């Protein structure tokens with residue numbers, strides 16, 4: 001796990017050999033400890049270079065080992081030994097030096113980085129802190145403000161930024177290991193005392209208290225209820241106010257308070273869930289590792305509304321040429337200006353040239369005849385989409401893949417009107433499409449594995465987190481979210497206010513509660529869908545009372561708001577009132593209070609005081625319950641897929657892991673009990689009825705989430 005070579009007669013070269021990222025597993029820690037001992041004890045050796053195999057220095061501690069108490073050689077002791085040694089040790093950083101990997105580099109006397117390397121202390125994103133001396137050495141090296149920024153955010157920096165900040169001594173475009181060897185030969189004669197970071201005097205700014213207070217407020221605002229950033233601040237404060245050894249003790253105490261916390265478990269689960277979701281599998285056995293995606297060079301985007309513009313930008317900025325199609329000159333011109341503006345702003349932010357030459361705008365569908373793929377992003381109207389797919393069949397060459405950006409319509413129905421149903425699938429982008437990271441790839445029953453592989457690979461190329469899901473109304477994300485918003489509406493009927501429901505969800509960790517989110521997205525979106533599906537408007541069965549549809553409870557309150565023109569932020573009022581149309585400052589609206597009171601009187605509902613616990617349980621247990629049904633129905637393959645969708649598409653707080661992980665943390669038995677309780681109280685709400693899979697898992701002793709897959713026996717998978 002660590003290779004030892006003597007080079008140039010007097011240098012020990014220690015190479016970490018734990019692919020793919022040379023993580024510091026217990027075997028690697030043992031390996032480095034032994035090799036350092038050997039190098040320091042060998043009189044022939046005058047200096048040491050540490051590097052990583054496969055042009056990657058080190059991705060940090062082995063996160064998989066955090067599932068159990070840490071055993072084996074201590075990183076802290078190893079790093080103290082390296083630093084205290086009498087021979088210069090040089091870190092040769094290629095690829096990444098992250099977390100424990102960067103802390104290893106900080107313990108070395110010199111750091112040489114390749115110009116493409118990235119460095120940082122991302123432990124906070126895993127619910128931890130850099131507990132191998134990172135919180136004590138980094139502020140001594142680069143100062144408290146810069147160290148605080150890096151440690152509390154977990155941001156990686158480029159080698160150039162690292163050099164500017166003083167994190168590395170030199171950067172090179174050559175092989176960093178070779179450069180480090182040459183550097184080491186020159187370093188042999190130099191004194192080491194000023195190179196031991198732990199002994200350096202801390203550069204302290206005068207207004208220390210104010211600085212820590214400001215950073216604490218910033219962190220609390222950005223990540224409400226998240227523990228790790230606050231612990232990071234306390235550890236850096238210890239570095240600023242205590243001698244090194246006492247600071248290390250504080251670092252270790254703070255790490256102990258985080259190490260087995262539920263937040264750390266959730267955040268580490270999210271890290272692996274994201275990687276698990278990328279490894280898609282279809283029932284045919286086709287999967288990410290055995291199906292070659294098509295190479296996409298030319299794409300067409302049909303429709304230049306909000307979604308189409310974002311998709312065009314996402315494609316062009318990764319070098320794919322785009323033909324954007326609209327039906328009217330005015331719409332085309334508006335779309336063209338918006339796309340160009342977005343691309344120019346994006347390029348300016350990234351310090352690159354906008355690839356405007358990749359864009360073409362047209363009113364003629366004929367112009368898309370030679371593209372590799374088409375992504376349709378027209379209005380969410382089935383007959384319009386069908387018409388377009390029929391036309392695309394005629395226009396496009398036979399090898400063109402066709403994708404629909406629908407948020408919930410039947411992908412197979414669209415495939416069925418084409419001459420190539422196996423070459424049709426869904427690509428559900430989230431708005432704004434050039435910003436939001438999530439892409440649901442919808443596999444129709446006839447979609448070929450190549451069609452899916454191409455969508456997944458293209459999504460990844462555009463920087464998206466892609467999840468392959470089955471075809472059903474709303475797919476995974478929107479199918480589940482309906483149960484959550486329904487509960488929120490029912491809670492209003494029963495006595496809650498929008499601000500109470502939102503307050504409870506925001507306290508839980510959502511950046512925005514369900515009603516504030518609805519105001520932001522626009523209430524008319526859901527209204528149109530409900531009208532189309534006959535839940536409101538002229539198509540409603542006259543025998544249905546206003547608060548029941550198809551035998552189930554229904555809340556007409558959102559429809560009532562829309563009928564009054566309250567569409568959310570854009571109209572200046574929705575569930576809240578805003579300072580002006582387009583305003584963002586949500587204030588509780590007495591008119592909504594009045595509307596709710598009138599509604600309760602009309603339907604003889606006795607309002608009651610509803611606890612935050614009930615608000616959370618009703619909204620979130622029902623969400624997980626539908627997630628279990630999604631798994632039962634084979635619409636998603638594994639709970640990780642659902643959680644990734646909720647983390648990246650719906651703002652589910654990452655430190656809670658996602659709806660399925662949250663249910664697992666609460667305890668499946670408890671979730672089942674509470675759902676049974678609520679279903680008993682509201683028998684006309686089928687979504688509150690516990691799913692079969694939840695019952696089955698509880699009956700099997702509530703296995704850990706990673707084992708649920710073994711218990712999911714689907715009648716037939718939709719993937």
Ligand SMILES: CCCCCCC/C=C/C(=O)SCCNC(=O)CCNC(=O)[C@H](O)C(C)(C)COP(=O)(O)OP(=O)(O)OC[C@H]1O[C@@H](n2cnc3c(N)ncnc32)[C@H](O)[C@@H]1OP(=O)(O)O
Nearest residue numbers: 021023059060061062063064070098099100122131132275
């Ligand atoms: C009381 C205890 C005291 C202990 C003190 C310890 C203090 C130190 C703590 C730490 O170091 S925590 C870890 C900090 N490091 C990170 O957070 C980095 C995590 N990794 C990444 O960001 C990325 O993986 C990467 C290194 C930038 C590489 O990205 P790339 O896109 O190239 O590859 P991936 O698909 O992400 O990863 C490939 C493969 O490797 C696995 N992996 C990555 N990093 C780790 C790791 N640190 N530990 C274990 N495994 C890791 C990743 O899961 C992938 O695995 P597979 O999916 O292929 O199985």
